[in-house]
Amino acid sequence: MREIVTVQIGSCGVNLGYSVLLARYLRRARNHPGTWWRAPASTLQNQLFIQRRTHLQLHPPLRLYRHRRRLLDACRSPLRRIFRPDNFIFAEGADSGAGNNWARGYYTLGPRLMDYSMDILRREVESCEYLTGFQICNSIGGGTGGAMSSLILSQLRAEYPKTVMVNYTVTPSAKISDTVVEPYNAVLSFPSLVKNSDLTICLDNEALYDICNKQLRLSHPTYDDLNLLMAKVMSGMSATYRFPARNHLSWSVMRCLAPSPRLHFFVPGFVPLYSRAVQPYVTLTAKELTAQMLGGNVLMASGVGKSPGKYLSAVAMFRGCNVSDLNVNELLCKYETKNSSQFVDWMPYHFMKGIVVTPPRGLRMSATFLANHTASGGLWARVHDRFNKIYKRKAFLHWYTGEGMDEHEFKEASEQLMSLVKEYKAAEGSPPPGWKSPEDNPVFKKVLEEEKMVRVIDIVTIEPRYAILKVFRRSIQCVNIWGFDCMGC
Structure with missing residues (x-):
């Protein structure tokens, strides 16, 4: 049995994981908390995220890191029979958390929790029959989500160098921001993502708000609505492990689609997306689903779908019993032939697909899309521009140096980020140095x-x-x- 260990860090990571668990577990065990209730056999065939204990207690193998106890208490109440009690980790005597200060989370609070955190993670890994990988949910704009994830990710990479590390990362956006130092935290978290992550799936709240307003017809979307969109992406990417698959697509294969170890930043999308009133009456064919998926309006990172650039590679995960492998191949080949200018010419395989016969709840078929696009560099360039605006004035810098940071760490992180932006731009015309074909x-x-x-x-x-x-x-x-x-x- 293959298993994935999920780590949720910070306010954003905890809330995102909370939405995923509500959608995946709580609705099926509503009448009997802690047990599966009338679940179909196909959903139990691959117990990827569930470990069975005595009395059928369900303990998802994940860790929740948060320095604020009250947020964990909010998640613990409706899911108290699902979580293991010691899977909640928080800083004792520090109710204010990292205070959106990356240096405080990395140098002050983080080291206090690392030994205990890694002991629990090792215990979970040892209980796995076959560890497939780690998936980490966090936002790099916060103090806990950015700093603690950097510590955890680097330690996991050191202890499990061959295991796939997948990051679901919410990046800061200029229009929707509640913290002025978000660019500092994001840039400082960036080197760890480049060095230690195998697949980084980038999202931002600005694009999620646009999808909710324009496609879901929600005039005042809440964070629960945004988290539900992210949860659909996470469920789609793990569906090939959880359900019978006609065409299995593993994380190890997705890792091969990154042209270099550094260019592994993917932007996700999900279709179909309709308002709650319209969705029950919509019937889509595979052709219509593919057209929506490749239209660019469903990508969950602002500006990527409409920005000039080229696809390096893409992953399409289809779900539904009526999805034909030959039909999907034909549709993707036609799109690639018709829009050849949108793809780099040095990559032999632009699309990889997976087909899962079990559709999502409430849908006849769906598709989850991951795009490794050169416009992803523009997403990070905008973060760097906001970083420069406050860094050149040395604004709020004393918050970080007061926790033990040196100013040169800002410069090094900034240089690494701009180096990646240039690599993405150069990849439009030629492969990165040291590139090897996936066929090898x-x-x-x-x-x-x-x-x-x-x-x-x-x-x-x-x-x-x-x-x-x-x-x-x-x-x-x-x-x-x-x-x-x-x-x-």
Whole structure:
């Protein structure tokens, strides 16, 4: 059984994880808290995020880091039978938390919690049968989310160097900001993301507000609405592990799509997106779903979908029993041929897809999209511009130096960020230094071979039933390598 350990850090990370758990667990166990209630067999087939204890207590293997006890108490009350009590970690005697001060979280409060935090993480890893990876939810604009995540991520990378690290990171936006020092915190958190993360999925509240206003028709969206959008992306990216998949796409393969270890910043999207009143009456085909996905209006980072630039690579995760592998291949190839100027010409594979037969709750089919676009550099360039505006005046710098920071750390982090922006810009014309084709990766080769077998299944479906059963059952042996059980034909 493959398992993922989730780490939620800071106010944003805790609230995001809270929304994911409410959507995934609490609704199914509403009548009997702490147990699965009439859950279909397919949802229990891969217990990726659940560990069974005595009396069917459900303990999602995640850690919640927050220096403010009252926020954890708010999450603990409706989920008290789901969380392990010692999975909540907070700073004793420091109710104010890091105070949006990255230096306080990194140099003062963070080291006090690191030993205890890592002990709990090691315990969770040891209880896993097969650790697939870590996913970390946080916002780099805050003191706890930015600083503590940098400490945790660097320590996890040192102890588990071959394990995939996926970060769901909320970046600061200029229009929607409640803290003036957000650019400081974001720039200081950036070096750890570049060095230690394998996949960084970037979101910002400005783009999420636009999606809620223009597509979901919500005049006054709340943070719960924004968190629900992020939760849909997280559920879509883990669906290939949690449900039977016609075309399995693992995190290890997604990691191969980054052209270099530094250029691993993806922007997510999710379709379909309609208002609650309209959604029950909408029926989409795979063609319409793909057109929405590639339209650029569903990307959850401001300015990326409409900015000039090119795709380096992209991941499309389809969910639904009516999604055909051949049909999706044809649609993606047509789009790439028609819009060849939107893709770099040195990357042999621009799209990788996964197909999960189980649709999301309330939908017949959906698609989760991850785009590694050169315009992602512009997202970080805007953060750097805001950083420069306050740094050149030395505004609020004493808050950080008073906690033990040196001013040269700001300069080093700023230089690393601008270096990445230049790398993304240069990637439009030529591959980055040291680039290797994904075909040279054995994991990627294995997936390409499996895709050929999946295409054979779709072709054989026009033959008599005994031929379908024969080929399908033979292909299941290949799928079982990834840890799935055969559900039969």
